[in-house]
Amino acid sequence: MNFTLHVWRQDGPEVPGGFETYEARDISEHMSFLEMLDLVNEGLTHDGHEPVAFEHDCREGICGSCGMMINGVPHGPKGMVATCQLHMRSFRDGDEIWIEPWRATAFPVLRDLAVDRGALDRIIDAGGYISVRTGSPQDANALLIRKEDADLAMDAAQCIGCGACVAACPNASAMLFTAAKVSHLGLLPQGQPERYTRVLDMVTQHDREGFGNCTNHGACQEACPKGISVDFIARLNRDLVVSTWKTAGD
């Protein structure tokens, strides 16, 4: 297969960038999108050019580092996969493909397609933890958890922190990410002690990082490679109201 790529190139956070056009020739339909980029990079290096910088690690959809905007859709057209799990057979031979980094003030471009997602880590720092007494381990199943709650918590815990929700959101809001993290801890007994300080601290940090305001658009849910539902945002909203009510007094 052959493709024409328009790739965003930018040397660093402070320098202006622009699109460069490359031809990707003789691409196997079984290649992943990242393998296709690897091949293009080999060609660039061979010709004495800088390869395109992009983030990747696990290449199996669990680390969350490979996010990029592909033809206007985070992680590309397939849905429910990360870029590393997207195969070239999801495109048609001869397609033009526009590749851009996540665009958000809170995600400064480091180089080309790689952005700094440290803002998400700082939201976790603000409350994405539980306090437990360490010591000898508890018996398994000493803490009973409803199956429904366990399943929901697992759904929320699917979040790999890739930032696709921010990238897709017209407001560049990270509310789906924050909601997934708040929910997966808040649904379990171990997460109860900090439940109401957690939500307020994490939302406050979210706002401080310069993410936008959620307007219930729903683009995040459509873009999420793990299919995380906006219902978790409703849960976060409810916890935040309770939290504000409890902490502000009257």
Added chain:
Amino acid sequence: MRRVSALAHTSVGKKVLMAVTGFIWFGFLVGHMAGNLKAFTGAEHFDEYAHHLRVFGEPMVPPMGFLWTFRLLVLVAFVGHVILAWQTSRGSHAARQVAYRKQEHLSFSRASGFMRWGGVAILVFVIFHLLHMTTGQLHPDFVEGAAYANLVGGLSSPVVAGLYVLAMVAVSAHLYHGLWSLFQTVGAAHPKYHAARRPLAVAAALVIFFGFISIPVAVLTGVLTF
């Protein structure tokens, strides 16, 4: 009060306040629409109703007391809603300064994209409407207290009547997304009644739309005359 101002400190809290103030407005619209529909019961009835609003609760409540209390509530809700809309919109604009070259619209609600501009259109309309029907500066032959004559006279121009219909398109679209959104915002989006939210929002928006436009349409088609 401290709880309310604490809410205004977070993005999520701001939205909750927008949902509450928006809902107050929805309540007002329902009442306003029901009042307007009294025009179909004749001039006498309608004028009596308009007068009634002004002297409601007398002598326990001073003249205009009820109306002004009500107006104040609606005004605070409106100003609050607009200020919060402005603040949150500005924050969201700042959150993405570099636009995508290509971006697909992935959202599940088209109406959500019109909240800001639709809201501004509503603001302009509300100001026009007050100067038209309440204080009369923009009305060709306004007579204080003659509610029915002002209504029919004010809407007899097709341009003005058309403007009212257009404004109701904006209001209904805003309400449609707003009412749906509201459940999500206050965290009442339980899967059990999930499916009911959209039809509910559509129904409410349609009732508001047809309820309101029935008046200008009736004036234009001669159903409502002097």
